[in-house]
Amino acid sequence: ILSGGDPLLISPRRLDRVLGRLDAIGHVGVVRLHSRVPVADPGRVSPDLAATLRRADTAVWMSVHTNHPRELTQHAAAAIARLVDAGVPVVSQTVLLRGVNDDPAVLEALFRRLVRLRVKPYYLHHPDAAPGTAHFRLSLAEGQAIAGALRGRVSGLCQPTYVLDIPGGHGKVPVGPCHARRDPEGAGWTIADPAGGLHSYPDDAGPSECD
Template sequence: MTILLPVPDDWQAQARAARISTAGLLTHLGLTPADFPAGVIADPDFPVMVPPHFLAQIRPRDPADPLLLQVLALGQEARPQPGRLTDPLEEADYRAAPGLLRKYRSRALLIASGACAIHCRYCFRRHSDYGATMLTRAREAEALVAIAADPAIEEVILSGGDPLSLPDARLDALVTAIAAIPHIATLRLHSRTLVAIPSRVTEALLQLIASTRLSVVIVLHSNHAHELSADVAAAMARLRAAGATLLNQSVLLAGINDDAATIAAHCRRLFACGVLPYYMHLTDPVAGAAHYDVDEPRARAIDAELRAMLAGYLVPRFVREVPGRDSKTPLAAL
C-alpha cells in the first residue's frame, strides 16, 4: 500500500522530514525487501535521507526506478568489496587549513557543511568525519587567512555535504567574507539540495547571488531527467534571473543512467531548464558502492554514442578524479 505524504513548502521543514527508515521508504512506495534480489539494509551506517519533494518523483511499486536506486540502501552495500576505500580521493592529503582543501592551483575548496538534504548511496564522502574536516565558525578565520595569503587562488568552491544546507544568514556571512578577499573573482557552489528540495531557492539566496561582486557559478548535481521536476525548472529560472551561471555534474551509475539514450534525454532536459551539462563522473572506489560502477570500456562506448546523438555543447565531459593529479582526468586519458 502506498502512503501519500504531504510535501512541506518550507525547505528547512523538508530537510527535517528527509530522515526515513528503509522500511518506511519501501512502505511509502508499495514495495518490500523481496522486490530486490540482494535485499536491503534495514539500519545502514550511512542513514537513508530522502526529502519529500524527491520522494514524490519516485515511481511507486517500481523496484527499478532510477531515483529510488540512488537512495535505497541495497544489500550489496554490506557485501565484501575488495579494494574499496573510505577516502577514495585521498582528501586528507590536501587539507591546507581546517575545512580547506587545496587540490588545484587556482581554486580552493571549502567543506562548508557536513549536512546534505539527500544521501546518495554512491557518495564519495559517505564515510567522511565531517566533525573533524568541515568549516565551522571557529575555524573559518584560519581558512580565509590561508586563501587570502595566496593570490593564485581565483575561485572559491563551496562543497560539503552541501553548502545549501546552511541557513541563508550563515551562507551570506561566509560569502561576504570570501568576497572581501580582493583576488577572488568567482564563487562556485556544488549542490544536490536544489534537485532534492527546490524550495531552497529563497528570496534571501537570490538576493545574495544578485548582490555579491563575485561571479556565481552553481553546479547542480542531477543524474536523471526524472529528477528535474517543474519545481526544479522554476527554481533554476529564478537562479539564472539572479545572475548565476548554471552547470550540471552527473555520476555514471550502473542500472540508473548507463546508456546513451537516458543520458541524452537528461542533457536535453537540463538544457530546457537553463542548465548546461558539465561533467559525467566515473564512480570513485568508495566502500559500499561497488554495485554502481560502470567500467571504462562501457563508459567510452556511451560517450562515443552521445557525441553522435547530441550537439557538442550538450555532451558532458566524461572524467575520473585521480588522486594526486592537478585536474580531473578525461576518460580518453585513462
C-alpha cells in the same frame, strides 16, 4: 569551491556572511557552489537565496548535481529558473551509475532537459571506487562507449566532459573516447565520426595525445 556538505542547506543570511568574507579576499574572483538542493529540496531555493548568490564583485556559479531526468521535476525546474533569472550561471555535474543512467538515451534526455532549463552540462564523472558502491560502478571502457554514443545524439552544447578523478588526490582528467588516431605510416590521421565511420585526414602536425 563550497561543497560537501551542501552549502545551500545553511540559511541565506549565513551564506551571505560566508560569501561576504570571500568577497573581501582580493584574489578570489569566482566562487563555485556544488549542491543537490535544487533537485532534492527545491523549495529551499527561495528568491532571497537566489538574490544572496548575486554578488557585486564576485562571480558565483552554481553546479547542480543531478543524475537522472526524473529528478528534474516541475519544482526543480522552477528552482533552477529562480537561480538563472537572478543572474546566477548554472552548470551540472552527473555521476555515471550502473543501473541508473548507464544508457545513452537516459543521459540524452537528462542533458537535453538541462539545456532547456538554461543549465550547461559540465562534467560526467566516472564513478569513484568508494566503499559500498561497487554495484554502481562500470568499466572505463563501458563509460567511454556511452560517452562516445552521446556524440552522435546531441549537440555540443549538451555534451559534458567525461572525467575521472584520479585516486590519491591527483585531480580530474578527461577520459572520453579519442576520435583521432595517428596513422602507422605517419602521413596523417584516421578520424572516427559519431556513427563509427573512419576517415583519413592528411595532416602532419605532430603525435596524437591519445596514442
